[in-house]
Amino acid sequence: MIVLTRRRFLGTSAQALALAAIWAEAFPLDPARVSAAPLQVAPTFPRSPFTLGVASGDPADGSVVLWTRLALDPLAEGGGLPPEAYRVTWELAEDERFSKVRGRDTVETGPERAHSVHVEVDGLRPERPYWYRFRVGSWESPVGRTRTAPRASADLDRLRLGFVSCQHWEQGYYTAHRHLAQEDLDVVLHLGDYIYEYGPQPNPVRVSVGPECTTLAGYRQRYAQYKSDPDLQAVHAAHPFIVTWDDHEVENDYASDHSNDGEPADSFVRRRAAAYQAYYEHMPLRVERRPRGPDMPLFRGIPYGRLVDLAVLDTRQYRTPQPCGNKPGPLCEGAFAPGATILGESQRRWLFERLDRSPARWHVMAQQVMMAPLDLAAGPPEEFSMDKWTAYQPDVEALFQFLATRKPSNPIVLSGDIHSSWACDLKAKPHEAASPVLGSEFVGTSISSGRDGTDISPRNQVVLAENPHVKFHNGQRGYVRCTVTRDRWHTDYRVVPFVSRPGASVETRASLVVENGRPGVTRA
Ligand code: FE
Ligand code: CA
Numbered sequence: 001m002i003v004l005t006r007r008r009f010l011g012t013s014a015q016a017l018a019l020a021a022i023w024a025e026a027f028p029l030d031p032a033r034v035s036a037a038p039l040q041v042a043p044t045f046p047r048s049p050f051t052l053g054v055a056s057g058d059p060a061d062g063s064v065v066l067w068t069r070l071a072l073d074p075l076a077e078g079g080g081l082p083p084e085a086y087r088v089t090w091e092l093a094e095d096e097r098f099s100k101v102r103g104r105d106t107v108e109t110g111p112e113r114a115h116s117v118h119v120e121v122d123g124l125r126p127e128r129p130y131w132y133r134f135r136v137g138s139w140e141s142p143v144g145r146t147r148t149a150p151r152a153s154a155d156l157d158r159l160r161l162g163f164v165s166c167q168h169w170e171q172g173y174y175t176a177h178r179h180l181a182q183e184d185l186d187v188v189l190h191l192g193d194y195i196y197e198y199g200p201q202p203n204p205v206r207v208s209v210g211p212e213c214t215t216l217a218g219y220r221q222r223y224a225q226y227k228s229d230p231d232l233q234a235v236h237a238a239h240p241f242i243v244t245w246d247d248h249e250v251e252n253d254y255a256s257d258h259s260n261d262g263e264p265a266d267s268f269v270r271r272r273a274a275a276y277q278a279y280y281e282h283m284p285l286r287v288e289r290r291p292r293g294p295d296m297p298l299f300r301g302i303p304y305g306r307l308v309d310l311a312v313l314d315t316r317q318y319r320t321p322q323p324c325g326n327k328p329g330p331l332c333e334g335a336f337a338p339g340a341t342i343l344g345e346s347q348r349r350w351l352f353e354r355l356d357r358s359p360a361r362w363h364v365m366a367q368q369v370m371m372a373p374l375d376l377a378a379g380p381p382e383e384f385s386m387d388k389w390t391a392y393q394p395d396v397e398a399l400f401q402f403l404a405t406r407k408p409s410n411p412i413v414l415s416g417d418i419h420s421s422w423a424c425d426l427k428a429k430p431h432e433a434a435s436p437v438l439g440s441e442f443v444g445t446s447i448s449s450g451r452d453g454t455d456i457s458p459r460n461q462v463v464l465a466e467n468p469h470v471k472f473h474n475g476q477r478g479y480v481r482c483t484v485t486r487d488r489w490h491t492d493y494r495v496v497p498f499v500s501r502p503g504a505s506v507e508t509r510a511s512l513v514v515e516n517g518r519p520g521v522t523r524a
Contacts, residue, residue: 040084053227053237054235069281070115070117075225084111090107117124126150159483162481165445166450168450169229170206173448173500174231176499177234184240185240188241189244191415197248220310256317273293309363311354315367320392355406361516369418388417410489419446419453420450421478423510425521452476472510
């Protein structure tokens with residue numbers, strides 16, 4: 001079951017087998033394995049173990065994933081549950097009152113997966129809402145609402161999606177999630193920084209428990225704290241999620257097996273394995289996404305009829321170390337060196353094949369870090385943040401060349417990471433008017449990271465003037481709402497004025513559109 005691809009750090013195959021055995025012991029997520037823990041047939045919990053809410057995700061034609069995790073005391077080791085296995089019943093219905101139940105079954109979960117439950121329900125009708133809940137002992141979970149995707153061949157005429165990123169617990173309330181839960185949407189994309197791994201930071205809006213996450217127990221506790229938030233629970237209960245990660249699910253600015261703190265690769269890969277396992281345990285992902293030792297196959301394609309094809313990317317697990325380091329500056333030679341890659345070879349090949357083959361009208365790349373270059377320095381000097389696509393020119397050039405020559409229909413890039421909103425044209429040479437627009441990028445702001453923020457800081461006035469391909473910027477918190485039809489992509493940047501206390505209202509700060517067949521962002 002355990003597939004190891006990191007041979008260069010594992011040495012001989014005998015060592016690899018030994019390490020595989022250790023991983024199988026420490027991180028036993030074999031889906032066929034029933035819990036080794038004793039089964040508690042008739043559990044009597046003193047209070048509800050559904051403290052972390054419910055979620056659903058990765059919709060398909062007639063199928064969706066349902067998720068929950070049992071925890072009596074979210075912040076305690078093991079979620080405050082004894083190391084026992086439990087039987088959890090799930091139920092899915094066509095209506096909120098569960099009068100038309102379409103599926104019901106019982107699954108077992110145990111401490112080796114932090115009492116998380118992942119159910120893949122098949123045989124449902126495409127493109128319709130369903131309601132679901134779980135039961136264990138005498139306790140029932142809150143009800144979640146989900147929605148299946150249309151058939152891949154369906155001539156869908158509208159898709160409504162939201163996208164979010166970056167929800168640092170200590171930097172603000174999840175008010176934007178509360179508003180996102182109220183939106184009428186088909187699906188929400190989470191583009192990473194679901195948790196932050198840091199130990200306590202100065203002057204927190206809310207205190208996060210525990211030191212910097214490095215162990216499975218540490219990451220599990222961090223997810224449990226984040227998942228205890230009522231606004232986050234509300235948004236998961238309201239919409240299915242399609243998730244991908246960025247760096248903070250493991251460690252700030254890590255690249256593949258390279259720690260940003262200089263931790264040796266073999267120990268960092270163990271930390272990464274713990275982080276990936278905790279991520280899997282807490283996300284509504286299909287079992288085929290589960291980690292194998294230190295690796296986790298997260299990039300994937302999700303079609304929404306013939307209208308939208310989603311390529312969900314992973315720009316962390318396979319990238320080479322930042323060629324120009326981690327401090328902003330001009331691009332160094334390494335950024336152009338063959339071999340510098342943010343996608344890794346097999347993901348890049350997969351992406352190009354998918355873009356080439358998919359008949360969809362809109363080709364979405366849902367991913368983490370900004371793709372368009374963003375020059376931060378006034379005047380002729382150039383200064384870039386080095387953790388982004390710009391520092392990996394071979395992949396940028398290959399993708400832009402692909403878009404220019406193969407012309408997949410309407411490329412749209414969705415990004416997060418920088419805790420601010422940016423809408424821009426994708427051009428090989430942004431400063432040359434004659435350089436063709438190849439696609440459009442919408443960078444969404446954070447849910448809470450960066451605290452309250454401001455509309456446009458003096459510093460970002462400079463950045464705006466410096467980057468003619470940027471059509472919109474805002475530096476407040478919020479989420480992005482998109483309505484996609486055959487003729488037009490419509491994006492609303494929804495912002496909240498503060499997150500340092502609860503209760504902010506939400507407003508549309510700007511609306512931008514991309515017309516079918518005309519790459520580039522314009523004001524609505
Ligand atoms: Fe972030
Ligand atoms: Ca400049």
